[in-house]
Amino acid sequence: MTNKLITYSAEETKNFGQKLSAHLQPGDVVCLFGNLGSGKTCLAQGICRGWGVQEPVVSPSFTLLNEYTARHPVYHFDLYRLKSPSELLNIGFEEYLYGEGLVLIEWPENAGSQLPQDRLDIFITIRSPEEREFKMIPVGGFPMDWDIL
Ligand SMILES: Nc1ncnc2c1ncn2[C@@H]1O[C@H](COP(=O)(O)OP(=O)(O)OP(=O)(O)O)[C@@H](O)[C@H]1O
Numbered sequence: 120m121t122n123k124l125i126t127y128s129a130e131e132t133k134n135f136g137q138k139l140s141a142h143l144q145p146g147d148v149v150c151l152f153g154n155l156g157s158g159k160t161c162l163a164q165g166i167c168r169g170w171g172v173q174e175p176v177v178s179p180s181f182t183l184l185n186e187y188t189a190r191h192p193v194y195h196f197d198l199y200r201l202k203s204p205s206e207l208l209n210i211g212f213e214e215y216l217y218g219e220g221l222v223l224i225e226w227p228e229n230a231g232s233q234l235p236q237d238r239l240d241i242f243i244t245i246r247s248p249e250e251r252e253f254k255m256i257p258v259g260g261f262p263m264d265w266d267i268l
């Protein structure tokens with residue numbers, strides 16, 4: 120059993136996201152850690168494709184949140200420009216975290232202690248221009264079916 124997966128193209132990453140999406144439930148929180156250009160949005164695109172999102176999925180660069188409509192809502196956060204975790208209080212972050220939608224968070228490290236106890240952390244590493252490593256760490260009570268990898 121391993122909690123690591125390597126992809127060799129953006130499309131492969133999207134396919135992995137789509138596969139992973141079948142194991143996610145409304146209310147789940149997925150944190151996407153990784154450097155600029157590592158593939159956080161790409162993975163989010165695959166997850167959203169799996170959930171039937173029709174709108175284009177892009178990094179919500181100038182807003183902190185993009186909200187998509189699918190079978191259930193998807194809340195796609197990009198906290199790159201967040202100046203302080205306390206800003207999250209103003210946008211009702213907690214209500215999204217404990218709501219009825221799937222929550223995807225890019226740059227989750229910027230949320231400090233405001234990340235929920237139960238979540239799936241995914242750490243992405245750039246290994247070469249086209250090669251990415253995904254390391255999955257379920258946190259708290261997050262259920263993980265490793266057979267999907
Ligand atoms: N195996 C791969 N998986 C994902 N993306 C890849 C892969 N190989 C190359 N890429 C390229 O890497 C880039 C990943 O961009 P993406 O916007 O997903 O990164 P990001 O982590 O969201 O960056 P940012 O922090 O700026 O939001 C894309 O240009 C994509 O084509």
Ligand SMILES: [Mg+2]
Nearest residue numbers: 159160178225
């Ligand atoms: Mg991004």
